[in-house]
Amino acid sequence: MGVTKSYHFTELQNELASLLKAIAHPARIAIIQHLLKVESCICSAIVDEIPLAQPTISQHLKELKNAGLIKGTIEGNSICYCLNEQGFNKIKGFLEIVSSHLESQKKQCC
Amino acid sequence: MGVTKSYHFTELQNELASLLKAIAHPARIAIIQHLLKVESCICSAIVDEIPLAQPTISQHLKELKNAGLIKGTIEGNSICYCLNEQGFNKIKGFLEIVSSHLESQKKQCC
DNA sequence: ATTTTATATTGCAATATTACGATATAGTTT
DNA sequence: AAACTATATCGTAATATTGCAATATAAAAT
Structure with missing residues (x-):
């Protein structure tokens, strides 16, 4: 059917899935890495950095923004x-829980 | 076009995207959480735990396995x-890099 | 050997995602 | 104001994902 049955799951499960989905594309990972690298948030010279058309980049940026992983402020023309720390912290929190559980699980079964 | 232009991106970017995509579904997060909770890896009583049809769960498990996030071993009938620690560590590593960069970035711009 | 139990695969319909050309919007420069 | 620059939105084609019924596979129990 193509539609995720989100009503079966908890709010946290759905929220985490949305956040992860937003990062789960190589172009969006490249955008995140670029924003990390440039420190001060140079705007969308991202379009020059990533070999995809401008509307495509714009769409990816929108998804990252909607998910709460980046912030954007108007600066004159551009x-x-x-990056938005909060969004990343939620994901990091989940992974830390997974890791700590895995470490305390002494006996591996598989 | 619907097809990700993965050839534009680095191997790491594509690998991370695949791993993240594999987790980025509420049912698969629920599966991961269940496998965390039951400690010893009780098999696919997951089907009883999650309100989706058996073939759907089987498909989700396959995706998690292909991505390297879970392991499966035959145990007689079942x-x-x-969970496969290695897969999670790769994602955790990426997020830790993001976090440490963000923390050292004193001046927020947006 | 037949039935039962557990899981995977196939095929398909519904929906979502990816990418981009064309175009719109809005600030900047001339 | 006209031209330019930066970004967003629309429309659309190609492809991917989600979910499940039906069916297949294979071990276990009877």
């Missing part, structure tokens, strides 16, 4: 994008 | 699934 827009300044930078 | 199959024992458990």
Whole structure:
């Protein structure tokens, strides 16, 4: 059917899935890595950095923004994008729980 | 076009995207959480735990396995699934890099 | 050997995602 | 104001994902 049955799952499960889905594309990972590298949030010279058409980049940026992983502020003509710590912390929190559980699980079964 | 232009991106970017995509579904997060909870890797009583049809769960398990996030071993009649630490560590590594960069970035711009 | 139990595969319909050309919007420069 | 620059939106084609019924496979129990 192509539609995720999100009503079967908890709010946290759905939220985590949305956040992870937003990162789960090589172009969006490249955008994140670029924003990390440039420190000060140089705006969308991202378009020059990544070999995809401008509307495509714009769409990816929108997804990252909707998910709460980046922020954008208008700066005259252009827009300044930078990473949003909060979004990443949620994902990091989940992975830390997974890791700590895995470490305390002494006996591996598989 | 619907097809990701993965040839534009680095191997690491594509690998991370695949791993993240594999987790990025509420049912698969629920599966991961269940496997965490049951400690010893009780097999696919997951089907009883999650309100999706058996073929759907089987498909989700396959994706998690292909991505390297879970392992499965045959145990007589049934199959024992458990989490695969390695896959999670790769994602955790990426997020730790993001976090440490963000923390050292004093001036927020947006 | 037949039935039962556990899991995987196939095929398919519904929906979502990816990418981009064309175009719109809005600030900047001339 | 006209031209330019930066970004967003629309429309659309190609492809991917989700979910499940039906069916296949294979071990276990009877």
